[in-house]
Amino acid sequence: MELVERFGSPLKFTYLPKISSQIVKARELFEASRLKHQYRGSYNYCYCTKSSHFRFVLDEVLKNKVDLETSSAFDLDIIRSLEKSGKFNKSQFIVCNGYKTEAYAQKMAAMVQDGFENLVCVLDNPDEFDLYANYIKGPAKLGIRIATEEEPNFLVYTSRLGMSYKRVLELYQEKIKNHPDFQLKMLHFFVNSGIKDTTYYWSELARLVNVYCDVKEVCPELDTLDIGGGMPIYTSLGVEYDYAYMIDQIVYYIKSICESRGVPEPNIITEFGSFTVGESGGVLYSIIGKKEQNDKEKWYMIDSSFITTLPDTWGIGQKFILLALNQWDKEFQRINLGGLTCDGQDFYNSDTNTNQVFMPKTADGEKLFMGFFHTGAYQESLGGYGGIQHCLIPAPKHLLIDRDLNGELTFEVFAQEQSPEEMLKILGY
Numbered sequence: 097m098e099l100v101e102r103f104g105s106p107l108k109f110t111y112l113p114k115i116s117s118q119i120v121k122a123r124e125l126f127e128a129s130r131l132k133h134q135y136r137g138s139y140n141y142c143y144c145t146k147s148s149h150f151r152f153v154l155d156e157v158l159k160n161k162v163d164l165e166t167s168s169a170f171d172l173d174i175i176r177s178l179e180k181s182g183k184f185n186k187s188q189f190i191v192c193n194g195y196k197t198e199a200y201a202q203k204m205a206a207m208v209q210d211g212f213e214n215l216v217c218v219l220d221n222p223d224e225f226d227l228y229a230n231y232i233k234g235p236a237k238l239g240i241r242i243a244t245e246e247e248p249n250f251l252v253y254t255s256r257l258g259m260s261y262k263r264v265l266e267l268y269q270e271k272i273k274n275h276p277d278f279q280l281k282m283l284h285f286f287v288n289s290g291i292k293d294t295t296y297y298w299s300e301l302a303r304l305v306n307v308y309c310d311v312k313e314v315c316p317e318l319d320t321l322d323i324g325g326g327m328p329i330y331t332s333l334g335v336e337y338d339y340a341y342m343i344d345q346i347v348y349y350i351k352s353i354c355e356s357r358g359v360p361e362p363n364i365i366t367e368f369g370s371f372t373v374g375e376s377g378g379v380l381y382s383i384i385g386k387k388e389q390n391d392k393e394k395w396y397m398i399d400s401s402f403i404t405t406l407p408d409t410w411g412i413g414q415k416f417i418l419l420a421l422n423q424w425d426k427e428f429q430r431i432n433l434g435g436l437t438c439d440g441q442d443f444y445n446s447d448t449n450t451n452q453v454f455m456p457k458t459a460d461g462e463k464l465f466m467g468f469f470h471t472g473a474y475q476e477s478l479g480g481y482g483g484i485q486h487c488l489i490p491a492p493k494h495l496l497i498d499r500d501l502n503g504e505l506t507f508e509v510f511a512q513e514q515s516p517e518e519m520l521k522i523l524g525y
């Protein structure tokens with residue numbers, strides 16, 4: 097409430113200390129499991145920039161000396177800029193994922209040439225090898241992405257990302273093994289369901305660790321397994337994740353499979369995106385109107401749009417933690433929350449547990465505010481930031497919240513609410 101009273105609504109905010117505390121949490125849990133299982137490989141926390149590319153996010157992430165994962169050519173321009181400003185150094189890991197275009201391959205090779213010694217180009221398909229090899233002069237590190245099998249209820253059987261087990265071995269034997277410039281250092285996979293305590297996840301993990309062992313048997317320089325992102329975050333107050341158990345099981349599985357195969361356990365890399373930034377973000381709205389379309393369906397209208405500010409709620413039915421900010425002493429009623437655009441799908445009316453949304457019943461004229469929490473990942477990458485959006489609903493003001501050395505909260509307005517002039521300029525007026 098203090099934030100809305102001071103900065104107005106709608107308001108996006110990012111609470112920066114949460115980013116660092118998530119990184120510390122994951123590192124501590126991996127460290128504890130490594131000690132417990134006498135795991136000899138190292139653990140590296142890599143942040144995948146695609147979940148939020150903002151400078152303030154990367155600044156916070158890099159305070160913790162983490163490595164970075166990229167998805168496309170422009171990501172590398174971000175890393176160049178971070179290196180120039182002294183926040184990233186040339187010996188840190190850069191895991192280059194994603195489909196390799198000519199521009200992406202060229203930029204990776206130029207960075208290797210310029211001394212980014214731990215840039216690993218992760219081949220998504222065999223053709224990328226030739227593309228990259230065209231530009232590389234001198235030693236360079238490679239990874240290969242293994243395609244995962246999708247969950248049985250998914251629309252395709254095998255992920256389009258990465259290559260099948262058979263092709264991984266062929267590619268290594270035919271092109272990499274005897275090449276003077278390349279070393280295959282890493283295998284990578286990303287299980288699309290995310291990290292989950294399900295039979296599907298554990299059996300897919302076991303299969304992929306066995307692929308690592310198969311390749312390691314013929315490729316001695318291979319020493320790293322990148323298990324991707326997908327660590328879940330809290331999108332509801334009614335669910336508890338046992339992070340310690342999940343991480344412990346991952347370390348245990350990798351260790352025991354490698355041991356049974358007589359292969360040294362690999363260094364582990366994770367690329368947690370949502371886990372790093374998701375819980376640092378929130379959006380606050382006020383209710384600016386009410387509608388009642390029939391006896392059952394009551395609507396509260398928010399002062400912005402779900403489609404534009406929280407596109408995942410609209411695109412994939414993503415749920416977030418939702419709370420009223422005031423009027424908690426009132427009776428609560430079932431409500432549909434409507435956005436300002438004319439799109440029939442611009443609404444939110446179901447949370448993870450109850451499949452319903454409840455909000456305080458207010459009398460006419462009483463102010464009501466509400467917040468969506470843990471919205472810090474992907475929403476700007478999907479919805480755009482400050483561009484042209486549905487029905488010209490403006491991008492909200494964005495506030496950065498931090499703590500100073502004395503632990504006091506500090507506030508910085510990163511972006512004001514979008515103005516009509518900015519939009520008209522983009523539109524050519």
Ligand SMILES: Cc1ncc(COP(=O)(O)O)c(C=O)c1O
Pocket residue numbers: 144147165193286290324325326327367368369370371473
């Ligand atoms: C290759 C790769 N790594 C990491 C991530 C991050 O996933 P998450 O945000 O679920 O941690 C993604 C997400 O799409 C990805 O494609």
